[in-house]
Each structure stands twice: as structure tokens, then as C-alpha cells.
Amino acid sequence: MRAERISRWLIAIPMALLAIATIYPMVYAVNIALKDRREYVLDRLGVTTTFNIQNFVDAWNQANMGRYYLNSIIVTVISVAIILILASMAGYAISHLTFRGSRVMFLIILGTMMIPFQVIMVPFIKLMADLGTINTYQGLIIAYVSQFLPFTVFFMASFYSGIPKEITEAARVDGNNLWGVWGRIMLPLGKPALLSMGILNALFCWNDILIALLVMQSPDQRTVMVGVSALRGQYPDNVPTYLAGVLLVVLPLVVVYLIFQRQITAGVTAGATKG
Known part of the structure; x- marks a missing residue:
């Protein structure tokens, strides 16, 4: 009994220290x-005694945060929608359909996950410039879909592989074609994984700085993360205003995670244990 208590404390103390280390930067900011x-x-x-709310007003107005928020929302929503639709289709095809080259295709998808964006950064930007998609929503959406789609396909294929093929075969016998099976069977059953991947990809797109900085080079086209990064240069001697801008950007992420933390955990766990 005593050994069990000691083991619990040995686990609890490092976890408590990790929690403090995670929460303290936010409290400090x-x-x-x-x-x-x-x-x-x-x-x-x-501890502050002034509670100066004006810092948040200055960060929002002077840094054009409203425009940056709009850019990020448009790009994130469209990118995540495209990623989920394509990943759900590809995951269904890889996990339940047998066709020539399916195994090779899956290995190629896995291989693309191993390539850091920094390796393909120069040819990627050259391609975007040749296509005329620099400083456009389309260009950034294409970039996000190409970067975050492979992992989502892998995740959805792993999740769908846990669904018995007898279910899809029975749906085919009932007269459903491939689109019918995907829309009536796979999409409803894949909601937990799709919700988790939707939230995670939304966080990835919202938090990105490097890709957005390369594609959206015009100040008016910046995303919110690039915009808040520029605040450091605008307010080099006014740290409170800079941190107020950072908090304006981080707050939506914290709210989303607090609301959907159970769904994220459940979906990731399901995707990790099925296959």
C-alpha cells in the first residue's frame, strides 16, 4: 500500500510541475x-494593480487585427473543409477498396509526411509564384491542404480500417454505389475522427507562421499569427501592448480546446487504437 502511494506521488509530482510550467507563461502574459x-x-x-485594458484596444486597432482575423478565418475554414472531405474519401478508398497501386499510394502518402516543409520551401514558393497565387487566399489554401492532408489521410485510413468490411459490403448489396457507401456509412461512422482532425487541422492552420509569411507577403493579406508577430517590431519598447496582441490571438485557441478537449482525445485515441 505504501509503495503504491509512493508510486502515485512519483507520477503526480512531475505532472504537476509540467502543468505549472505550461500554465505559468499564460498567467505571466x-x-x-x-x-x-x-x-x-x-x-x-x-501582480498588476492598474488593469490597463487599453493595451488590448491599441493592439486590435493599431495592428489591424480585425483584417488579420478575417483572413485567418476564411483560409482556415475553407482549408479544413477541403482537407476533411479529401481525407475521408482517401481514407475510405485505402482502407476498404482494393485497386492496383493502393499500397504504393499509401506508402507515398506516408513518405510525404516525413518531408519537412523547409526542404521544399524554395520550389514551393517558385511554383506558387508561377501560378500567380502569391498574396491570394487560394494560394494559402493550396499550401495548407498540401501540407496537412497526408497526416489526415493516414489518420482516417487507420480509423476506417477498424470498421468491418461486412458493413460496406452489405451497403453495396443494398444498392449503394461507392458514393452512397461513403456518404451514408463512412461519413457518419467517421464523425469522431473527422471532428478531431477538423479541430487539430484548424489549430495547425491558425498557428502557422512560416507558410503564411511566405505566401501572404502583402501587409493586408497577413494572417493573424503573422500580424501578431509583426507587433514585436511595432512595439519594441511596449511589451504590455505586444502581449495583449498575443493574447487576442491565443484566446480563440484556448476556448476551442476547452470546448472540444474530450472530442480531441477520443478521436485521437480511436485513430491510434484502430488499424
């Missing part, structure tokens, strides 16, 4: 963002 410049200079680590 909130505390600094609520200070005015004078209080920040005089006491950086102390």
Missing part, C-alpha cells in the same frame, strides 16, 4: 498585458 508601460518598467514580475 495576462499579468503583463494588463499593466501600463510605467508599471511594467518599475515591476515586471509583480
